[in-house]
Amino acid sequence: MNLIIVIVLCLLIVAMAVTAIMHKKLTISVLAAGVVSLLASVLYLLLAAPDVAMTEAAIGSGLSTIIFFYVLNKIRNVK
């Protein structure tokens, strides 16, 4: 059961990473990169590393996504 969840999570992470690279809209790409971190944190939790999972969820999917959006907004103003 656990193995199935891990495999599904890994496939979702790969799908989200491909979305982040391929999508034409940068907003969607940034969100997809955030979702990769979120899914990775669930994966860490399943693999018995709660400390790393908390860091990944707070920094990877929270703070870095916000910082990407700030930078995106800044670049858009220049165009």
Place this chain on the structure above:
Amino acid sequence: MIRNFFILILVAAFATIFASLFLNYGSSETLTPLATYYAENGAAEVGAPNLVTSIVVTYRGFDTLGEVTILFVVASVIGFFLKKTKHNNEEPAKRESSEIIVTASKVLVPIIIVLGIYVFINGHLTPGGGFQGGSIVATAFIMLLMANPAFEINHRIVHAVESISGIGFVLMGVFGLLLAGGFLDNRFLPLGTFGNIFSAGAIPVIYSLIGLKVGSEMSNILSNFQAVQNEKM
């Protein structure tokens, strides 16, 4: 043509590296000698139920000091480059935040801050610690910023908290050097009852200081990004 050839060679090289890693992978059944030492003596020597914390704060305390220093350097470099210029800071926010975020932030911000403080105070008992707790506190700050883009933190307080906790962290290490076995040794305070919140020597103090430092640095980085948003380049 020649460029594609180089790319092909690079991909093939990576394929061989990863193939050899994948084919030779075997899950290890026993702990390495170092891990065995930590697992057998960590709880008795340090007195923290969360073994990860006892490794991060005491056995590998120098690494943590280095990480905190890296974060400090990053925060100061960002603060240096994203300096708010004075002449056009009166530009108002372009639009109001949505009602949902404004209402939710009133309810959630105190809860998130309390959760962050809980995480770093209980770093030696439950998963989590200074870095995690500090970044949770910073996410509460993001929520405040999203609800009210004109919101500004009091820079003087944040800088004071950041400096005092940084100095306190190093002082704790020096106390360990003077009164106990070595730099960042936690045993200069009594170890207490195993599993209580006031136990494990100096670990709760050190982790709270790290949490405050990380939280204030992250908030500072975010407020720097926010401050230059409406500025024209």
